Amino acid sequence: MKKKLAVALALMFVTTTAGTVFAAENNPFSSIPTNHWAYQSVNKLVKAGLIDGYGDGDFRGDKPITRYEMASLVAKAMSNEEKADAGLKSELTKLESEFSGELQNLGVRVTTLEKNQPNFKMNGTFDTRYTAKKTEDGASDVKGEYRLRLNGEAKVDSKTSFGVRLVNNAPNGSNFSNNTWTTFGKPDNDQDSSTFRIDRAFLTTKLGISDLTVGRQALKLDANDLLMDSGAYSFDGVKSAVKLNKKVTVTSNYGRLASGVTFLNSKKVDISAAGAYYENYKNIDVTSLGINYADKNFNGGITYAQLKNYSSDLDLKKWVAVNAGYLVNPKLSVAAEYVTNSADPVSTVVTGGDNAWYAKVLYGDQALKKEGQQNVALKYYDVGANSIVPAFFGPDPLTRNGNGHDFKGLGLDYNYAFSPTFGGELNYYKIDDKVTSTNSSYHYYRAALHVKF
Structure with a gap:
């Protein structure tokens, strides 16, 4: 749980709406289509209060987002895991598995992105x-x-x-x-x-x-x-x-x-x-x-x-x-x-x-x-x-x-x-x-x- 909280705290320093789409299929910045199963799972977590969406409190489920952005939302939910019931924990487990690579590499990605973000x-x-x-x-x-x-x-x-x-x-x-x-x-x-x-x-x-x-x-x-x-x-x-x-x-x-x-x-x-x-x-x-x-x-x-x-x-x-x-x-x-x-x-x-x-x-x-x-x-x-x-x-x-x-x-x-x-x-x-x-x-x-x- 400490590791999960550390990941979530790191994400607080990043603007989650940022991200550049690359063509490589396994790149964390590649786009996720709106019909991807992860959207439904994240929406359930938003409605349950485990995620407050982007900085303005709005999860934009009407358009594609990057794998990095989706991993950011997953990390937010991980920091509130104690609020989840059995069903939500199951959804969270599936999301953690799907985006495990992005979550593990977030420290590197965060540092790189922050340097390139306009102030x-x-x-x-x-x-x-x-x-x-x-x-x-x-x-x-x-x-x-x-x-x-x-x-x-x-x-x-x-x-x-x-x-x-x-x-x-x-x-x-x-x-x-x-x-x-x-x-x-x-x-x-x-x-x-x-x-x-x-x-x-x-x-x-x-x-x-x-x-x-x-x-x-x-x-x-x-x-x-x-x-x-x-x-x-x-x-x-x-x-x-x-x-x-x-x-x-x-x-x-x-x-x-x-x-x-x-x-x-x-x-x-x-x-x-x-x-x-x-x-x-x-x-x-x-x-x-x-x-x-x-x-x-x-x-x-x-x-x-x-x-x-x-x-x-x-x-x-x-x-x-x-x-x-x-x-x-x-x-x-x-x-x-x-x-x-x-x-x-x-x-x-x-x-x-x-x-x-x-x-x-x-x-x-x-x-x-x-x-x-x-x-x-x-x-x-x-x-x-x-x-x-x-x-x-x-x-x-x-x-x-x-x-x-x-x-x-x-x-x-x-x-x-x-x-x-x-x-x-x-x-x-x-x-x-x-x-x-x-x-x-x-x-x-x-x-x-x-x-x-």
Whole structure:
């Protein structure tokens, strides 16, 4: 067993998706066809939790892999052999026999491959969508949009890595309410189509029991992004994540979110001028502390977060967010979040409550990792005007709705996987503005495609 564990530990230093296919039949890098019996055996081990697949937790059983990659997965299972029942141990024995040569030579292969691996690795997402927004008076807005995000990571040493993100569009200093999508046909110098640029750069290192991240990085405050759209907004500061055990994590953030920024409306008019809703949001420091619990069927957490205008020493938001989710069965899950803000409104424009509610029911495949998997989600929002900041509110299409009004939203999502890395969705939302005229309420339709690479 010690020998098996040694093999598995050696594999942790290798990117299992690497490998060059050679023609020689007995070469460990030769391709294994998807109808090979080993695929079925490895799939059984994945489902039993003895293997977590590749680095992203996904065993790609839909395409050929090399003998080296298959041996890597076998070694992962060997390190968890004590979890296997008699049937799984039998499968593991057959796999060990089949790939015994590769397992015995892994030390040599690992050393050779590591020297040839690039230190800088990239992945990304590309999304495109068509949307239609129709208000109660019959007015409509139909458009096509796209979004590209590239993520890069470089290993600095055994404890430290460098991360960077490039985007085609993101909030910026001249328009901090700018969204992350580019409308079809918009030139690169248009306000809502920024030049492709780096919007995040940070270092992550292990410091004692904490994973410490320093630099411009994503601002993730709560589970469902009700407080902040973490995909769009970044902050300059420090994040600490301390894993108390396998189920409990404590996370804190501290830094500067905005400094001298400007907010524009859809007509490119400054809405952060004196007396306006966003006047006090031009300079923001952020502080947060959260604790989260997660096991196989349940997850939950509580977060305290504060936005403060550092130039005027004004409390903008003082949030407490509580979330919970439960896997009822393999095909059904429920989730909910409650947010309350104890800071007073910073503008007379705000005419509404301090609390926000979110609920979601998801039926179908809980994670779309294989071709043909699908699910349906029903979502509900009830958002008080003083509970969130419209520009920062994460859920789309509710993001940037109104200018300090209460609203409700009911949505239906359908998601389908064409492959593990290519998916589509259809959405319908009905948004009710509870304060202004009915023309501020609307119906929203969307069809979107998502690619991961």
